[in-house]
Amino acid sequence: MARTLITVPTTAREGEVIELRVLIQHPMETGYRRSSDGDMLARDLIRHFSCRFVAVGKSGEGELVFAATLHAAIAANPLLLFHARATGSGSFVFTWTGDNGFAHTERSSLSVR
Amino acid sequence: MNAFKVALAASLLTAASLSIAQPNVLDVRRSGFDFMQPSTQALQRDDTQNPAMLWVKEGEALWKKAEGAAGKSCASCHADPKTSMKGVAARYPAYASALKQIVNLQGQINTCRTTRMQAPPLAPEHQTLLSLESFVAMQSRGLAIAPPADERMAAARARGEALFNQRIGQIDLSCRDCHVSNAGRALAGNKIPEAHPTGYPIYRLEWQTVGSLQRRLRNCMVGVRAEPYAFGSNELVAIEAYLAQRAAGMRLESPAVRP
Numbered sequence: 325m326a327r328t329l330i331t332v333p334t335t336a337r338e339g340e341v342i343e344l345r346v347l348i349q350h351p352m353e354t355g356y357r358r359s360s361d362g363d364m365l366a367r368d369l370i371r372h373f374s375c376r377f378v379a380v381g382k383s384g385e386g387e388l389v390f391a392a393t394l395h396a397a398i399a400a401n402p403l404l405l406f407h408a409r410a411t412g413s414g415s416f417v418f419t420w421t422g423d424n425g426f427a428h429t430e431r432s433s434l435s436v437r
Numbered sequence: 438m439n440a441f442k443v444a445l446a447a448s449l450l451t452a453a454s455l456s457i458a459q460p461n462v463l464d465v466r467r468s469g470f471d472f473m474q475p476s477t478q479a480l481q482r483d484d485t486q487n488p489a490m491l492w493v494k495e496g497e498a499l500w501k502k503a504e505g506a507a508g509k510s511c512a513s514c515h516a517d518p519k520t521s522m523k524g525v526a527a528r529y530p531a532y533a534s535a536l537k538q539i540v541n542l543q544g545q546i547n548t549c550r551t552t553r554m555q556a557p558p559l560a561p562e563h564q565t566l567l568s569l570e571s572f573v574a575m576q577s578r579g580l581a582i583a584p585p586a587d588e589r590m591a592a593a594r595a596r597g598e599a600l601f602n603q604r605i606g607q608i609d610l611s612c613r614d615c616h617v618s619n620a621g622r623a624l625a626g627n628k629i630p631e632a633h634p635t636g637y638p639i640y641r642l643e644w645q646t647v648g649s650l651q652r653r654l655r656n657c658m659v660g661v662r663a664e665p666y667a668f669g670s671n672e673l674v675a676i677e678a679y680l681a682q683r684a685a686g687m688r689l690e691s692p693a694v695r696p
Contacts (some may be wrong), residue, residue: 327494328491329485329490345485345486347490347491349488352645399642400488400646401491401645401646403488
């Protein structure tokens, strides 16, 4: 289980632009490096991140808010910062997927006044 | 008259609180933080961006996790870390009477594990150890580094100072040659800091992970092409004890970010 730091407001006014920050613990090993013993270190990257919004009362995977494709040049423990407009109450679903079957999901609920 | 008394009392109070709050203006020592790029400083200042907070969060969870034959966690003995661990990281390395030697914070965590929890000690730079150390250090953030006034530490501090001034390696440099004589000047892409251990354990951008002061010390030793002392060796702990003494009174920034 990867550790994450999710910094997202839990309340917002309708129409307000909110900032979302997501930080995840991950080595982002490029596959180009060698260990101190000289062996190649196997590639281990987060390949894809997505943030979806599931409105209250709705089911399914929700509406895509933001997505990113990550590559070898991105630092370990990647931080992503993006914005969204609060249109209604619901919950954000953050999903990271990557090499070696890596998959991690976090949720954060938002209530719009 | 009464109003005068109140005013006098108020001004005395202000003076008293100022003398506590005011940092020593004559202190010319500077933390590694002051030598960093503004972007790296911003990363440290903001807990929502600082990657080291991931280790702190991990440490918070580990604090309550029972391990070992005694079935105890850190919380079993130390209860609320906000009070019990406040100032602890600012004090270490310290003399451990039971071991009759000086231990650093990692050493103390491992001592607790082996004696109280009856769990195996953690290897140097083990993620669990770094997470616990980060979490404990976090409780002292903002406090002044306060090495104990313990006579039994004098010998180790003197040893540490001697090692600090000792030229080593093929490149034949001492710690002092860079961190005192050339502090503030450029070495490769970065400024040479004054070697005050104000933020350990640190998230070092070069490592892409959190590491201890001993890892950092060993890094420099390899840098001058010297054989680094082993993790947990008396020499490294002695250097740590000397550096803490040298940085006494400076504010702890843990968990810091360094380039």
